[in-house]
Amino acid sequence: MILILDFGGKCSRIVGRIVRESKVYCEILPHNVSIDRIKEKNPQGIIFTGEVKEEVNEEIFDLGIKAIGLGSKNKALNEKYGVKVYENETYTDDTKKIINDFLFEECNLKPYWDMKEFVDRSIKEIKEQVGDGKAICGLSGGVDSSVAAVLVHEAIGDNLTCVFVDHGLLRKNEAEEVETFFREKFNMNLIKVDARERFLNKLKGITDPEQKRKIIGEEFIRVFEEEQSKLEGIGYLVQGTIYPDVIESGGDENQVVKSHHNVGGLPEDVNFELVEPLRQLFKDEVREVGTILGIPEEAVHRQPFPGPGLGVRVLGEITEEKLDIVREADYIFRDEIKKAGLDKEIWQYFAILPGIRSVGVSAGKRTYNYTVALRAIYSIDGMTAQWAKIPLEVLEKISDRIVNEVEHVNRVVYDITNKPPATIEWE
Ligand code: XMP
Numbered sequence: 001m002i003l004i005l006d007f008g009g010k011c012s013r014i015v016g017r018i019v020r021e022s023k024v025y026c027e028i029l030p031h032n033v034s035i036d037r038i039k040e041k042n043p044q045g046i047i048f049t050g051e052v053k054e055e056v057n058e059e060i061f062d063l064g065i066k067a068i069g070l071g072s073k074n075k076a077l078n079e080k081y082g083v084k085v086y087e088n089e090t091y092t093d094d095t096k097k098i099i100n101d102f103l104f105e106e107c108n109l110k111p112y113w114d115m116k117e118f119v120d121r122s123i124k125e126i127k128e129q130v131g132d133g134k135a136i137c138g139l140s141g142g143v144d145s146s147v148a149a150v151l152v153h154e155a156i157g158d159n160l161t162c163v164f165v166d167h168g169l170l171r172k173n174e175a176e177e178v179e180t181f182f183r184e185k186f187n188m189n190l191i192k193v194d195a196r197e198r199f200l201n202k203l204k205g206i207t208d209p210e211q212k213r214k215i216i217g218e219e220f221i222r223v224f225e226e227e228q229s230k231l232e233g234i235g236y237l238v239q240g241t242i243y244p245d246v247i248e249s250g251g252d253e254n255q256v257v258k259s260h261h262n263v264g265g266l267p268e269d270v271n272f273e274l275v276e277p278l279r280q281l282f283k284d285e286v287r288e289v290g291t292i293l294g295i296p297e298e299a300v301h302r303q304p305f306p307g308p309g310l311g312v313r314v315l316g317e318i319t320e321e322k323l324d325i326v327r328e329a330d331y332i333f334r335d336e337i338k339k340a341g342l343d344k345e346i347w348q349y350f351a352i353l354p355g356i357r358s359v360g361v362s363a364g365k366r367t368y369n370y371t372v373a374l375r376a377i378y379s380i381d382g383m384t385a386q387w388a389k390i391p392l393e394v395l396e397k398i399s400d401r402i403v404n405e406v407e408h409v410n411r412v413v414y415d416i417t418n419k420p421p422a423t424i425e426w427e
Contacts, residue, residue, distance in 0.1 A: 001044035002026040002103065005033070005060075006247075007050030010383065013244065014091050015049050015070060017297030018099050023111030025280075035059045045107040047099070050075050055257075066106050070095070115288040119151070119316050122277050126155035130236050135275055137238035138224055139164040139176040139190075141304055144240030144278060147290040151277050152238045153188050153277055154293065160238065161189045163227045165220055168323065169309030173333040181299065195223050200320060207316045209427035216308040222422055237272035243282050244381065283381075303348045304382065312427040316355045321408070322370075326353040328406045329372045333398055337376070340394045349376035350386065351402075352415075352426045360410030369410035377424055385419040 002019050004026055006012035012028045019026040027041065031050070035057060038046075046060065048069040061067070061081055069077040069085035077083040088100045103109045130152075137149045139162045153160050162182060166175040175192070182188045202215050228234060256423040278286055306312055310330075314322045329351040337343050352373040360367040374395075376388035401411040415422070 001041065001043050001291065002045045002047060002107070002109075003038065003041055003238055004028040004047045004180070005031045006051055007031045007048065007052045007054075009050045010072065010093070010381075012049040012281075013147060013381070015047055015095075017284070018244075018413045019103065020285065022096075022100055022103055022112060022283060023113045024103050024109050025113045031056070034046060035063075040172075040175060044109055047102070048074060048077060048083065056081060066102070068098070068102050070098070070108075097227055105294055115285060115292055118285075119154075119282075119289055119292050122151060123155045126152055126277055129158050129273075129275060130159070133159065133235040134231075134233050135160045135230065135236035135238050136228055136234045136272075137162045139178060139182065140303075140307065141170070141174055142240070142307075143283075143290065143303060144242050144286060146182075146216075146240075146295060146299060147286050147293065148238055148240040148276070148278055149182070149188070150186055150295060151289065152275060153186060158189055161191060161231060161234070163191045163193065163224055165193045165195055165223050167199040167216065167220065167223075167284070167309065167311075169199065169216070169311040169318075171305070171310070171334075172327045181296075185294075185296075187292070192222055193210045193227060195219070198223070200318070203311070203318045205317060209312065209315075210410065212311055212318070212427070213308050216311050220307075233254060235273060236275050238275045238277075240278055241276045242278045242286055243280055246279055301344065303343075303346075303350075305363065312425050313350060313352045314355070315353065315427055322353050322355070325370060325372070325406055325408055326351050329353075329374075329402045329409065329412075332405060335375055336388075336394060336398045336401065340391070342390065342394070345378070346376050346388045346390075347379040347382075347385070348424060351375075353425070358411055362410065367410045369408050371411040371413060371418075372409050372412050373426070374398065374412065375424070375426070377419070379419075379424070380423060385424050387416045390414075 004012050004016055006028050016026055016028050038060065043065060046065050048067065049071065052069065053072060053074045067083050069083050072087055074085045075090050078085045088095060092146040135152060136155060137152065137160060139144065139145050139149055151160050155206060164178055179190065179192050180331055182190045199216065199219055202219050203212060205314060206215060281289065310323055310326055311318055314326055333351050337346060337349050354371060354373050356371050357368055358371055359370060376390055377385035378388055379385040395414055402412050403409055414420045
């Protein structure tokens with residue numbers, strides 16, 4: 001394995017993905033990790049990434065492990081410690097070559113990290129961990145929780161129960177699709193909870209975005225706990241935590257799971273042992289595992305969708321009428337993006353209801369109706385984003401369809417702001 005010692009910035013992840021794409025397993029650890037931890041990992045090579053500003057623990061160089069540094073600001077690594085350092089601020093094919101030369105020539109590694117093998121090994125490990133125990137999994141319909149659930153189901157079958165909470169903030173047809181998919185295709189134990197009214201009632205009159213998020217997250221936990229308490233003998237909680245979540249929460253020393261990345265934030269204080277089969281995987285690897293397990297392409301390549309769902313896309317107070325509008329507009333947007341063949345290249349695309357109304361004209365009569373906003377972005381990991389340059393004729397078609405097919409809408413606008421300074425979601 002290769003150890004990437006991260007001195008900050010995003011490049012450690014890019015390097016990590018390049019190493020994994022080259023079929024070599026790697027882990028990213030913070031630069032100040034203890035020497036014992038490094039020894040425990042027993043890496044065949046070390047890559048320093050980020051800007052090495054502080055002193056490096058010199059004991060690392062006594063371990064006799066091959067090392068390189070990436071990044072032009074890391075000259076000190078070479079001057080002080082004799083580590084070979086390469087160029088660049090941006091990651092190009094050259095970077096890939098440098099990394100490949102390091103892996104296969106200097107460290108003498110062979111490509112071995114393979115997702116088929118991962119699936120077999122993971123099923124074995126889950127069987128060992130859970131044995132005859134019973135597990136529960138919260139499904140959101142998202143890629144990570146779906147792949148984790150199917151993988152665990154392969155290992156323990158009917159001893160896994162999945163809970164899917166329909167909070168009424170999902171996209172058009174989504175609840176039905178999730179249900180059909182898990183029940184019919186994978187024959188899994190699935191409890192679907194229709195909590196739509198309950199969430200709407202809780203959200204009545206609430207306009208503050210953070211308060212909305214908090215209510216949705218808390219209510220989700222309540223519903224999940226209620227369902228779980230009806231089941232007997234559950235000892236394990238399956239989570240779709242993936243490697244970027246692990247890195248963000250400080251590497252594998254720190255088992256805290258960021259609630260942002262979970263299904264609305266599952267209970268943290270329950271007495272379950274966690275089963276997190278995807279903890280080692282990057283998103284593209286999770287997708288590959290999903291495909292190997294027979295999950296259909298459209299589910300595996302599903303765009304990210306926030307836990308609070310349409311709740312953060314209806315700005316201000318959430319009402320059923322507003323949800324219906326945003327849901328229909330979003331459906332048309334997705335349909336046309338797919339028809340235009342742009343669904344793979346655009347990272348995320350969705351409709352927002354900003355809650356403003358404006359004057360329009362329809363069949364010679366004045367209207368006073370809602371404006372729908374469209375947001376589509378290119379991104380790699382959601383940390384930064386560029387607005388997507390959708391062809392104007394596609395935008396025109398989408399706009400025409402929305403104002404013609406969605407009631408109470410007479411205007412469509414397109415968001416042309418990058419992140420930063422805007423965020424991807426509007427709330
Ligand atoms: P922002 O809006 O922060 O979004 O630029 C970055 C990415 O995260 C998603 N997102 C969320 N995901 N719970 C989630 O699970 C949330 O509360 C949440 N808020 C934003 C967003 O869709 C984008 O992919």
